[in-house]
Amino acid sequence: MQEKVIILLSGGQDSTTCLLQAIKEYSKENVEAISFIFNSEISKAVSCAKEICDTLKIKHSVFDAGVMWNVAGDKIVEGRNIIFLTLAGMYAESKNIKIIITGLQGDNSHPESSHPDCTEEFVINMNKTLNIAIGYDFKIKTPLMGLRKSEIWKISDDLGCMKFIADKTFSCYKGKDEHCMECSSCKERFEGYDEYIETKIDDGGLLV
Numbered sequence: 095m096q097e098k099v100i101i102l103l104s105g106g107q108d109s110t111t112c113l114l115q116a117i118k119e120y121s122k123e124n125v126e127a128i129s130f131i132f133n134s135e136i137s138k139a140v141s142c143a144k145e146i147c148d149t150l151k152i153k154h155s156v157f158d159a160g161v162m163w164n165v166a167g168d169k170i171v172e173g174r175n176i177i178f179l180t181l182a183g184m185y186a187e188s189k190n191i192k193i194i195i196t197g198l199q200g201d202n203s204h205p206e207s208s209h210p211d212c213t214e215e216f217v218i219n220m221n222k223t224l225n226i227a228i229g230y231d232f233k234i235k236t237p238l239m240g241l242r243k244s245e246i247w248k249i250s251d252d253l254g255c256m257k258f259i260a261d262k263t264f265s266c267y268k269g270k271d272e273h274c275m276e277c278s279s280c281k282e283r284f285e286g287y288d289e290y291i292e293t294k295i296d297d298g299g300l301l302v
């Protein structure tokens with residue numbers, strides 16, 4: 095029997111790429127997504143996550159993790175992935191699902207947007223902690239770990255989903271209706287896109 099998996103889906107480029115990869119690897123009926131609302135300014139991304147799952151016909155659950163902002167103030171909360179993975183683990187155990195996939199990539203090409211809870215070291219230790227704490231044999235998978243944004247664009251292109259990712263996902267920290275093009279998340283996304291397209295042109299590939 096094919097294993098079931100849960101994707102932590104933010105509605106951004108990385109986690110949506112993980113979702114599309116997982117659909118290919120595990121097939122649609124074995125994949126579900128989980129999202130967290132944690133800041134009204136970032137709710138735009140969650141609405142993208144909903145729309146993505148509706149379009150792909152993937153089961154999607156959304157939970158409120160806003161308590162983090164009550165505790166830490168209105169900013170990018172350091173350590174938030176501890177909370178997201180803990181909640182995902184609790185959810186997964188309740189559904190007898192052992193594989194949790196997250197788009198964390200540990201890329202530090204933009205140091206201002208790299209966080210210690212996005213690294214491989216964090217994920218390995220969090221996996222051990224979850225297994226001990228919940229008494230379950232989870233496997234946290236990070237298929238994008240160590241990749242640059244341009245390489246993540248290539249994955250979506252190879253999956254035939256680059257346009258889908260470009261059109262349907264939202265990566266801006268400011269969370270307005272459009273990408274601000276100024277925050278570190280926007281810069282990474284669009285610089286990575288341009289970098290990939292340039293590589294593709296150099297390789298003689300066709301633009302899509």
Ligand SMILES: [Zn+2]
Nearest residue numbers: 266274277280
């Ligand atoms: Zn932005």
